[in-house]
Amino acid sequence: MKISHRIGVDVDKALGQALEDLNISITAVPEISGTTSTTRMIVFDIYEDDPSWDAVQQLLQGHEPSDVADAEFTSSEVREASWCGLFGPQLGYPQPIDTFQTTTYDVSQRCASCRAGVVQTAPFRLKKPTRWERRGLMQLHWVPGEVFVSRGLWSAVFEPAGVSHRPVANRKGNVVDDVVQLVAEEEADVVVDEFERSDCGACGRSRYVQGPGYLPAIDGAAPQCSLFRTRQLFGSGWETYQPLVVSRAIVNALLDSGRTGPAFVPLAGG
Numbered sequence: 267m268k269i270s271h272r273i274g275v276d277v278d279k280a281l282g283q284a285l286e287d288l289n290i291s292i293t294a295v296p297e298i299s300g301t302t303s304t305t306r307m308i309v310f311d312i313y314e315d316d317p318s319w320d321a322v323q324q325l326l327q328g329h330e331p332s333d334v335a336d337a338e339f340t341s342s343e344v345r346e347a348s349w350c351g352l353f354g355p356q357l358g359y360p361q362p363i364d365t366f367q368t369t370t371y372d373v374s375q376r377c378a379s380c381r382a383g384v385v386q387t388a389p390f391r392l393k394k395p396t397r398w399e400r401r402g403l404m405q406l407h408w409v410p411g412e413v414f415v416s417r418g419l420w421s422a423v424f425e426p427a428g429v430s431h432r433p434v435a436n437r438k439g440n441v442v443d444d445v446v447q448l449v450a451e452e453e454a455d456v457v458v459d460e461f462e463r464s465d466c467g468a469c470g471r472s473r474y475v476q477g478p479g480y481l482p483a484i485d486g487a488a489p490q491c492s493l494f495r496t497r498q499l500f501g502s503g504w505e506t507y508q509p510l511v512v513s514r515a516i517v518n519a520l521l522d523s524g525r526t527g528p529a530f531v532p533l534a535g536g
């Protein structure tokens with residue numbers, strides 16, 4: 267696993283030169299014409315195992331850079347992991363955008379701040395999805411814990427593994443045939459001691475931040491199923507979720523399917 271950082275920072279001539287002297291390949295962000303600033307905005311990518319990583323961090327001290335960190339796993343790290351978190355591209359929004367919470371969930375126990383405590387009572391409604399057969403799997407904005415798969419991928423990979431599913435509806439609420447929502451019948455505890463907390467200030471629920479890198483290891487015996495949710499909550503602000511985790515057999519079947527949608531984050535602990 268390697269952690270990459272995409273860093274954006276406002277630099278003067280000296281700092282820009284110092285970065286280039288470290289062989290950092292910087293890209294200047296186009297300036298607004300007519301500005302007379304003596305600094306310029308640049309972006310660059312760097313891995314934490316880059317020999318210049320420590321020096322770059324020292325140079326940037328006090329310059330308030332933006333930093334988007336991401337984890338890159340090798341193919342064998344993903345294929346050989348016992349369990350992986352299952353994610354996909356976030357394409358589209360649950361429908362109707364303004365009222366999906368109340369049309370999809372029983373919200374009587376919902377925390378107004380973190381939105382935990384909802385119980386799904388109706389199918390998610392989607393705009394007509396596109397390119398299902400190429401992607402096979404996707405997520406929606408605003409509901410990071412839910413994964414949707416094409417009927418074809420469901421039949422090929424998830425159904426034989428005994429995974430449950432729910433129907434999905436179109437914008438009008440009519441069930442559609444070409445996509446289903448994955449359902450976890452079980453939850454398992456994971457070891458979150460090392461994870462940053464983001465507890466909800468309103469309801470007091472414990473919550474953790476999923477940073478770049480491995481998801482936490484299973485705490486105790488692994489569940490006897492192919493797909494489960496972490497019992498622990500993750501997220502921040504009003505996004506609260508329990509990641510879906512799938513077995514090595516499902517990970518490898520999804521990779522072998524050639525679909526571009528599935529993305530994996532291995533759990534720590536092998």
Ligand SMILES: [Zn+2]
Nearest residue numbers: 377380466469
């Ligand atoms: Zn809350």
